[in-house]
Amino acid sequence: MPLTGLEQKDLKMIIFGGKGGVGKTSCSLACALGLAEKHKTLVISTDPAHSISDSLCQEIGFRLQPVHNVKNLTAIEISADKAFKRFKKEHESELIKLFDTSTNLDDEDIQQMMSLSIPGIDEVMSFKTIIDLIEENNYEKYVVDTAPTGHALRLLSSPVLLDEWIKMAAKMRWKYRYMIESFSGDYKEDEADVMLLNLKKTVKRIAALLSNRDKCEFIPVCIPEDMAIMETSRLLHELQQYHISSHQMILNNVMESDESGFCRQRKAAQLKYINKASDIFKNIKIVIVPVFPEEIKGVAALLKLKDIIFGR
C-alpha cells in the first residue's frame, strides 16, 4: 500500500518524524521527489545535524537551494539556533525594555536574562521561518524532515511553551502599565508590547497550521523493532494531544528476501514486530518499505524509494 492523499490541493505541509536512524530524511526526500513531479515543492530540514545535504549529496544550508537535476524541487536546512540569534539581534532593544520595565532587575541581571534562552523560542523561530515560507506561497508543497522524536516533539510543543512565556511577560507588563496609568493616567504601547503581540500572533499562526487537518499531515517513520514501535506509539499519542493529523505511517527496513539463512532469520524476527505494529496502529495505514541492499544516498537511490512509497 502506498502513501495516499498527499497531492490534495489544500494539503500544504507534510512532516516526517520518528526515532533516530529509522529513515526520516530518506523518506521525506523521496516524498518531496514524488510531489515535485507535479507540484512546486520545498523540502525543509529542521534537524540540527542537517542530513539532507548528505542524503542529496549536495550542500544545502540555511538558504533556498534548487536541488540539482530535479525540476520543481528546492531545499533548505533551517537552523533554530541561527533563527533565534537573528530574532535576538533584531529585537534586542525590545527585550531589554521588557525586562527593564517589568521587573526590579539591574543591568547585570538583564544582561544575564538576555543570555538565557526563552523556553521554546528557538524552535518557534525555526517554525516561524517555515510559516513565513508557506505564507510567501512560492511553493505548493512543503515537506519537513525533523530530527529524532524528542526534538520533533519540542518543535511541535514549542508554541505551547512560548505561549506560557508570553503570558508571564504580558502579566509583568500589565503591572507596569497599571503603575504608569495610576501615576500619569496615560499609557502608550511601546515596542516591547508590539513585540509581545507579534510573538503571540506567530504562536497562533503556528498552532493553527499544525492543527488544520486539511493543511498539515504528520507521517511517522518506524522500523519493525520493539523500541521503535513503542516510541512511535508515544509519538502518535502526543500528536493527538496537539491535534495534529496523522493517518498513515511508513514501516521502513522490512526484510523481503528469502535468499539466505540470514535473510530468512531476519524476516522471521521482523514478522513478530510487523504484526505488533498492525495491532498497535490499528487506526493508521501502514506503508511497508523494504530494506535496500545498499544505503539510500543521492537522487537516483531516493527516486527508487520514491517509487515504493508512491506505489509507482
Ligand SMILES: Nc1ncnc2c1ncn2[C@@H]1O[C@H](COP(=O)(O)OP(=O)(O)OP(=O)(O)O)[C@@H](O)[C@H]1O
Ligand atoms: N529502506 C532502506 N534500506 C536501506 N537503507 C536505508 C533504508 N532507509 C534508510 N536507509 C539508510 O539508513 C540510514 C539512516 O537513514 P536516514 O538518514 O534517512 O534516517 P533518519 O531517521 O533521518 O536518521 P536521523 O535520526 O539520524 O536523522 C541512511 O544511511 C540511509 O541511507
Ligand SMILES: [Mg+2]
Ligand atoms: Mg535525518
